[in-house]
Amino acid sequence: MNRPHDASLPCPLWRRLTALVYDLLAVVAIVMVVGLLCQLATGGQVVATGAHTAIAWWYQPLQGLVVGAYFVVSWLRGGQTLGMRPWRIRVVAADGGKVTPGRALRRVVVAALPLLLLGLAPCLGLRAALWAVLAGWALWFAPALVDPRRRALHDIAAGTELRGIG
Template sequence: MDRPAHLGWRLLALVYDLFPAFALTIAYGALITGVAALAGQPDLSDLRWFKPLNALGLWAAVGAYFVLSWARGGQTLGMRPWALRVVGDDGAPAARAALLKRYAWATLPAVAVIGLAGLVPWNDARLPFGVAAAVAVLGWLWAAIDRDRAPLHDRLSRTRLVRRVNAA
C-alpha cells in the first residue's frame, strides 16, 4: 500500500542523494578540467562565458541522475532505503516529461536567484546563496498548506512522492 511521503522521509532521501550528486559534480569537474587542459586552456576562470556554461552543465549532470533514476523505477539511491518512489498523480509511473518538470521546478527557482545575483551588487557575497536557499525552502513549505501535503514542485509537475508501507 502506498501513502504520501511526509517531509521527514523526503529530507532523509535528499540528504542521502547529496552523496551521488556530489560525486557527479566531482566527475563533471574532472572531465571539464581534463578537456580544458587538452585544449590548451587550463585556466577557464578567465573566460567570461565559462561560468554560466559550467553551471548549466552541472545542473544538467545532476538532473540526469535524478530524472534517469526516477524513470528507471521511480527511485533514486536515496529513496530506496525508505521505500519512496515518484509516481504520477494517478499513481502510475510518472512520464519522463513530468519527471523533467519535477526536477526543473525543484531546482530552477533557486538556480535563477543565484544567476541573477551576478547582476546585483551585494555587500556580502554569501547573501545570494542565502536568498537562493530561502527560495528553495519556500517550495517545500508549500506542503504545509497543500491539501495533499505535496511540495510545490510535485504539485506543478503533477507527480507525487509515495512511501510503500506493508499492510499488516
C-alpha cells in the first residue's frame, strides 16, 4: 500500500500547537526588543510609574503590529515561522498554493481576536481575563479536532491550512 507523501497530509493539532510554543519564544524576544527600543527612544517614558502605572497609548498597538508582522512576513516568505521549521509544517492556501498577503493578514487578525477578551480585565481581573483568552483560543483550535483537513477557525476564515513538508 502506497502512503501519500507528507506534503499532502494535514498537520495534526499537536504539531501546530508545539510549533506555536516555539513561536512564543520568538514573540517574547520581539516584544522585548521593541520594548527596549521604545524605552530608549522615549528616554524611559513608555511606562510611567507612580501612584498609578500608565503605559503610553501607542505602545501596545505597536507591539501588536510588530508581532502580527512577524507572522505575516514569515507566512509570505516561505509559509513558515521559526516555530514551524523544526516541525516541518507550512501554511498554504486551501488549494495548496502560496499564501497571499490578504489571506495572511486575515489569518493573523482572526487568530488574534481572543486577545480582545483582555478588555475584561478591569471588571473581571487580569487572571480571569487571561483564562478567557485561553478559552477563546481553545475554541479557535477546536475545529481542528474534527475538520478532515485539520483547520483551525483562523484557517477556515482565511482559506488556509497547515501541511506537513518533505
